[in-house]
Amino acid sequence: MTLPLRVLSDHAYGPEPLNTCYWAETVPDWQLDCPPLQGETRAEVAVIGGGYTGLNAALNLAHAGVDVLLLESQFPGWGASGRNGGFCCLGGANLDNDALERAVGEQGRREWRQVERLAVAHVADLLTAEGIKADTHSDGETILAHSPRAMRGLESELASIRTDYGVDAQLHDRADLERLGMAGPYHGGLSIPIGFALNPRKYVLGLLRAAQGAGARIHGFSPVQRIGREKALFRLETAQGQVLAHKVIFATNGYGSEDLPPWMAGRFMPVQSSVLVTRPLSPDEIGQSGWTSSQMAYNTRNLLYYFRLMPCGRMMFGRRGGVLSSPQSDARTMADTRQHFERHFPSLAHVETPYGWHGFLSVNRSEIPFVGPVPDMPGAFAGFSYHGNGVAMGSYAGAILADLARDNTPTRTYPAVMQQSPRRYPLGRHRRMLLPLGYLAMSIKDNLG
Numbered sequence: 001m002t003l004p005l006r007v008l009s010d011h012a013y014g015p016e017p018l019n020t021c022y023w024a025e026t027v028p029d030w031q032l033d034c035p036p037l038q039g040e041t042r043a044e045v046a047v048i049g050g051g052y053t054g055l056n057a058a059l060n061l062a063h064a065g066v067d068v069l070l071l072e073s074q075f076p077g078w079g080a081s082g083r084n085g086g087f088c089c090l091g092g093a094n095l096d097n098d099a100l101e102r103a104v105g106e107q108g109r110r111e112w113r114q115v116e117r118l119a120v121a122h123v124a125d126l127l128t129a130e131g132i133k134a135d136t137h138s139d140g141e142t143i144l145a146h147s148p149r150a151m152r153g154l155e156s157e158l159a160s161i162r163t164d165y166g167v168d169a170q171l172h173d174r175a176d177l178e179r180l181g182m183a184g185p186y187h188g189g190l191s192i193p194i195g196f197a198l199n200p201r202k203y204v205l206g207l208l209r210a211a212q213g214a215g216a217r218i219h220g221f222s223p224v225q226r227i228g229r230e231k232a233l234f235r236l237e238t239a240q241g242q243v244l245a246h247k248v249i250f251a252t253n254g255y256g257s258e259d260l261p262p263w264m265a266g267r268f269m270p271v272q273s274s275v276l277v278t279r280p281l282s283p284d285e286i287g288q289s290g291w292t293s294s295q296m297a298y299n300t301r302n303l304l305y306y307f308r309l310m311p312c313g314r315m316m317f318g319r320r321g322g323v324l325s326s327p328q329s330d331a332r333t334m335a336d337t338r339q340h341f342e343r344h345f346p347s348l349a350h351v352e353t354p355y356g357w358h359g360f361l362s363v364n365r366s367e368i369p370f371v372g373p374v375p376d377m378p379g380a381f382a383g384f385s386y387h388g389n390g391v392a393m394g395s396y397a398g399a400i401l402a403d404l405a406r407d408n409t410p411t412r413t414y415p416a417v418m419q420q421s422p423r424r425y426p427l428g429r430h431r432r433m434l435l436p437l438g439y440l441a442m443s444i445k446d447n448l449g
């Protein structure tokens with residue numbers, strides 16, 4: 001059987017990058033509840049990929065009484081959804097307001113900004129409705145200026161935050177940050193009262209249980225290897241089984257491949273992000289670090305740091321970077337991440353970080369997620385590229401995909417800008433070779449202030 005044309009090295013799809021993932025310690029093993037697909041079966045809708053996008057699609061379809069079956073290569077949450085930083089926050093695109101208006105006009109910009117807010121609310125509502133306990137904390141998010149120029153940038157955003165999101169953001173000078181327990185190498189900051197942090201795997205587990213409870217059939221260890229047509233139906237083949245389905249949803253994001261479906265080739269870029277988690281900090285260590293706040297925070301660097309002091313007393317620290325995926329490059333990336341952590345929190349330089357891992361999110365050339373029908377493939381839909389903000393936006397995208405797969409006009413706001421096919425990157429499957437140049441440019445910009 002032919003294997004899908006993947007973009008990353010085999011190592012990236014294996015267990016090693018996840019070997020020391022803290023989230024795995026915090027939830028019971030649920031993988032056994034998702035047996036591999038065996039034999040031939042039928043479904044109204046087949047979903048490929050068991051992250052936030054796929055599980056939200058499956059949950060919404062099952063709630064609507066649709067016979068839905070989800071196929072996941074490994075186990076639900078194995079991809080970025082079970083290994084991310086847990087920031088359920090605004091975002092999803094890389095475009096500022098000017099670029100958005102050039103692309104889709106003022107109304108289009110407003111719609112997109114509204115959807116960012118709605119996506120966060122979607123997850124909050126889901127946690128409540130499904131009774132998912134996911135160790136939530138943080139009252140919105142705080143953005144920390146890494147330079148005086150970046151602080152001026154934050155100041156200039158104040159008015160647009162009110163217009164875009166209908167809330168009042170708060171500016172902080174250095175003294176204010178210290179008073180709020182957010183001391184550090186910052187030139188000030190900005191808090192936006194939208195969003196919260198969560199344990200990403202507890203959220204996945206809750207979604208899985210909710211989807212199964214609503215009747216969705218979820219199969220782990222069932223990578224889809226080929227898709228063909230059989231009259232009006234799709235035939236999805238895995239190693240041990242086959243599904244005939246009327247509709248199919250592709251929810252593979254950074255772990256997708258070039259031929260599932262072929263239209264996907266070159267339209268997404270897997271980008272690596274890495275995370276460290278410390279041992280529990282003592283109250284003294286927390287005090288000395290200057291960071292006593294439970295706020296989730298990130299800085300204004302293009303190659304940003306994101307971090308939060310979790311309710312369990314451990315600090316989680318993440319950053320973008322890394323181009324290759326191999327045991328050697330993983331070790332280098334983790335060592336680099338540790339160095340960044342020590343530089344950022346010098347008083348914690350002695351603290352062990354027993355957990356460290358990385359994974360792949362997805363960006364695209366349009367710098368905005370795609371959610372919609374796959375062109376020239378009637379009955380097929382896809383959602384991907386949340387630009388590192390898929391906790392909220394991937395979840396929302398999954399709910400929209402469920403509507404589309406039922407031939408319904410989405411009841412949720414569905415901005416036109418998400419419906420445009422992203423352009424292809426050059427270099428085909430080798431497009432990740434474009435990243436080092438991009439990272440270099442970003443890091444020069446960051447160092448210039």
Ligand SMILES: Cc1cc2nc3c(=O)[nH]c(=O)nc-3n(C[C@H](O)[C@H](O)[C@H](O)COP(=O)(O)OP(=O)(O)OC[C@H]3O[C@@H](n4cnc5c(N)ncnc54)[C@H](O)[C@@H]3O)c2cc1C
Nearest residue numbers: 049051052053073079080081084085087224359389390391
């Ligand atoms: C380290 C890290 C930190 C991050 N931090 C944040 C954060 O704090 N906040 C935030 O909003 N976002 C964050 N992100 C991004 C966020 O995690 C993703 O945008 C989101 O999880 C995407 O969800 P998804 O369901 O679309 O894709 P994924 O969760 O990646 O799921 C895709 C799934 O598809 C499966 N798959 C692929 N091919 C096949 C196939 N052929 N057959 C069957 N299954 C297949 C994969 O195994 C995978 O499980 C982070 C990402 C990483 C890697």
